[in-house]
Amino acid sequence: MIIGVIVLIAVNIILLSVFNRRYISYYRPGRIAISLIAPFQKASTSSIRFVRDIWRHYFFMVNVAKENDNYKKALNKAFENNIQLKELTLSNARLRNLLDFKRTITDQVLSAQVIGKDPSPWFKTVIVDKGKNDGIETGMAVVVPKGIAGQVTDVSANYSKVLLIIDHNSSVDALVQNDRARGIIKGGAAGQCLFKYVLRKHDIELGDIVVSSGLDGVFPKGLAVGYVSAIVKPKSGIFQEVAVTPYVDFEKLEEVLIVMNPKKKEFEPQQ
Amino acid sequence: MTYCLHILICLCLIVIQTTVMPYMPLFERFYDLLSPFVIYLSIFRSVRESMVIIFIFGFFMDIISGGPFGLYITAYIWLFIGVRWAITFLHVRDNLLLPFVVAAGVLMENAIFIGITAMFERSSRVSEAMVSTIIVQVLWAIFTGPLFLMFFNYSHRRWDRWNKEIFAKKD
Numbered sequence: 001m002i003i004g005v006i007v008l009i010a011v012n013i014i015l016l017s018v019f020n021r022r023y024i025s026y027y028r029p030g031r032i033a034i035s036l037i038a039p040f041q042k043a044s045t046s047s048i049r050f051v052r053d054i055w056r057h058y059f060f061m062v063n064v065a066k067e068n069d070n071y072k073k074a075l076n077k078a079f080e081n082n083i084q085l086k087e088l089t090l091s092n093a094r095l096r097n098l099l100d101f102k103r104t105i106t107d108q109v110l111s112a113q114v115i116g117k118d119p120s121p122w123f124k125t126v127i128v129d130k131g132k133n134d135g136i137e138t139g140m141a142v143v144v145p146k147g148i149a150g151q152v153t154d155v156s157a158n159y160s161k162v163l164l165i166i167d168h169n170s171s172v173d174a175l176v177q178n179d180r181a182r183g184i185i186k187g188g189a190a191g192q193c194l195f196k197y198v199l200r201k202h203d204i205e206l207g208d209i210v211v212s213s214g215l216d217g218v219f220p221k222g223l224a225v226g227y228v229s230a231i232v233k234p235k236s237g238i239f240q241e242v243a244v245t246p247y248v249d250f251e252k253l254e255e256v257l258i259v260m261n262p263k264k265k266e267f268e269p270q271q
Numbered sequence: 272m273t274y275c276l277h278i279l280i281c282l283c284l285i286v287i288q289t290t291v292m293p294y295m296p297l298f299e300r301f302y303d304l305l306s307p308f309v310i311y312l313s314i315f316r317s318v319r320e321s322m323v324i325i326f327i328f329g330f331f332m333d334i335i336s337g338g339p340f341g342l343y344i345t346a347y348i349w350l351f352i353g354v355r356w357a358i359t360f361l362h363v364r365d366n367l368l369l370p371f372v373v374a375a376g377v378l379m380e381n382a383i384f385i386g387i388t389a390m391f392e393r394s395s396r397v398s399e400a401m402v403s404t405i406i407v408q409v410l411w412a413i414f415t416g417p418l419f420l421m422f423f424n425y426s427h428r429r430w431d432r433w434n435k436e437i438f439a440k441k442d
Contacts, residue, residue: 044287
């Protein structure tokens with residue numbers, strides 16, 4: 001019996017390794033599974049939001065709630081503009097002598113609603129109500145006015161799965177806005193992110209803004225990721241440990257914007 | 272017909288877990304709702320009937336979750352095997368033991384999750400937040416797990432009785 005259990009565990013681990021490398025949901029059964037579950041999730045989420053909106057907007061101080069919503073939208077817009085302006089000013093200063101200016105941010109975005117969250121507290125993904133039929137493709141960046149939210153990892157006909165930046169499988173190439181120190185943003189514990197591979201020589205301060213560098217080819221340059229909330233400079237080693245608190249409140253994520261990249265030119269094979 | 276009930280229950284549990292509970296701060300760190308159902312299947316239902324449901328809904332959970340593919344199927348199968356093994360020498364149908372069986376099941380599922388995640392990502396560490404999440408889940412399981420098992424058992428008995436009545440009328 002013990003040998004049987006050991007063999008079973010070995011087979012289990014091998015299968016997991018194989019499936020982990022060749023992600024199954026790109027194939028038909030995965031898409032069908034999402035298409036089967038997602039409509040129920042959408043119906044449930046819509047019902048919850050409908051009831052909640054009735055409560056908020058009709059029974060509970062109608063005008064105040066509406067005004068508050070408008071202020072929130074305006075604040076988000078101002079926040080986004082502020083970050084963008086800061087980033088533009090710094091870029092301008094550095095690139096003053098260069099004549100060739102390249103636009104790095106694509107403005108074409110598609111809004112989507114979050115209809116379901118990850119069933120496990122150990123992984124951070126959400127299901128959104130836009131899919132292949134809306135032009136969504138795997139690898140597209142997902143943002144909100146406050147900053148980066150995640151990346152599309154799986155697409156079915158009408159729904160997509162988004163890997164949030166707070167998941168430990170997520171990576172975003174980023175830099176500190178003032179210092180231009182570069183590193184990789186990875187998901188950490190308790191909704192925080194880790195800013196990895198930042199060289200010790202950089203003088204990063206608490207509260208510094210971290211923005212996307214655009215070098216990963218997924219996220220547009222200059223989008224806010226979060227602010228530096230903890231720094232540990234070890235006495236030895238090349239890198240320092242930096243914790244970043246994301247600007248996006250992932251617990252309250254309801255609507256997101258998917259950045260629709262323009263179609264890349266494919267290289268023709270040489271004959 | 273029994274499979275219809277299983278599918279209905281699992282679907283409801285998944286929808287509640289992914290859409291309703293994340294918006295309730297009290298249930299933010301609640302355990303996986305399908306784990307008491309897997310425990311129920313292993314205690315009260317046949318192996319053939321249980322395995323079909325475990326594979327189907329393990330697959331569904333793997334698709335909607337961000338973890339490595341096969342994680343939920345693995346967790347549910349080992350949970351099923353563990354409970355089946357436990358009932359050979361423990362009288363787990365006893366109401367006094369049920370809370371601890373569910374808590375042990377939740378603990379086992381979390382151990383599998385953390386173990387497999389650590390296997391694929393060597394830099395991952397057990398943090399304070401992880402430990403507190405597991406403790407909260409186990410406490411929830413002790414207090415609410417038996418209620419779920421009793422509800423599943425009750426709904427199955429009602430379903431079987433209802434089916435019998437319908438077929439008796441037809442005859």
